[in-house]
Amino acid sequence: MSIQKQFVLRYREEGHIRFQIPEICCHQPAADSLVSQLKEVDGVYRVSIFKSAQKLSIRFNEAVCDFSQLAKQLSQILAKMEKDQAFMSAKRNHGEHYSEPLKEKVKNTKIASWFREKYTDTKETIQAAKVITRLGMKKPKALVNDPEKAIIDFLNDVLVLYLIKLHWSRITHEWIPKPFVHRYEWLATFYMFYLLMRSRRPKK
Numbered sequence: 001m002s003i004q005k006q007f008v009l010r011y012r013e014e015g016h017i018r019f020q021i022p023e024i025c026c027h028q029p030a031a032d033s034l035v036s037q038l039k040e041v042d043g044v045y046r047v048s049i050f051k052s053a054q055k056l057s058i059r060f061n062e063a064v065c066d067f068s069q070l071a072k073q074l075s076q077i078l079a080k081m082e083k084d085q086a087f088m089s090a091k092r093n094h095g096e097h098y099s100e101p102l103k104e105k106v107k108n109t110k111i112a113s114w115f116r117e118k119y120t121d122t123k124e125t126i127q128a129a130k131v132i133t134r135l136g137m138k139k140p141k142a143l144v145n146d147p148e149k150a151i152i153d154f155l156n157d158v159l160v161l162y163l164i165k166l167h168w169s170r171i172t173h174e175w176i177p178k179p180f181v182h183r184y185e186w187l188a189t190f191y192m193f194y195l196l197m198r199s200r201r202p203k204k
Contacts, residue, residue: 003022003024003025003078003087004075004078004079006021006022007022007074007078008020008021010055015060015061016057016058017060018055018056018058019056019058021049021056023054024087025054025056025087026054029086030087031049034049034056035049037077038073038074038077041065041070043062043063043065043070044065045060045061046058046059058070058074061169061170153199153200156196157196160193160196
């Protein structure tokens with residue numbers, strides 16, 4: 001059976017798919033090669049292989065590379081790797097006793113990978129929030145003189161940060177390359193920043 005037929009689609013939603021994959025694809029360097037080649041596909045921004053669960057997770061931008069295009073690219077990558085005998089070392093070692101350190105086993109579990117992914121996303125948000133907080137703390141008089149406005153300004157900053165983070169992939173892959181097509185999104189963005197700057201004006 002070809003290696004492509006051993007990839008079973010287990011989960012699919014917009015911008016995210018997950019496959020059940022054969023064990024030989026979870027051994028290095030085959031796993032590293034598969035991940036690096038998938039990351040080179042336009043629109044793909046995150047690839048993870050969960051070795052213990054034998055799962056391949058791919059996150060991508062549907063506007064740049066839809067599911068059918070990605071599936072075709074994946075099939076071509078696997079065919080090339082099979083032709084180059086990238087899986088031969090894993091096949092030779094298949095069935096042999098493979099003892100993985102406990103630390104690595106825990107690190108490669110599905111739940112550990114999920115927490116690692118969420119930790120990265122949360123850390124990025126927290127770091128950005130810290131920057132906003134430091135900027136706000138540089139003006140302690142504003143907090144003392146008008147605490148309500150200072151808190152509202154801070155929450156507005158956090159909201160804008162969240163919206164930018166939420167739409168960052170679309171901004172870089174869709175809005176910037178095709179500004180006229182997404183002119184209404186840009187107008188909404190400029191209007192949001194206008195309202196933000198207008199709210200910062202000192203009261204007369």
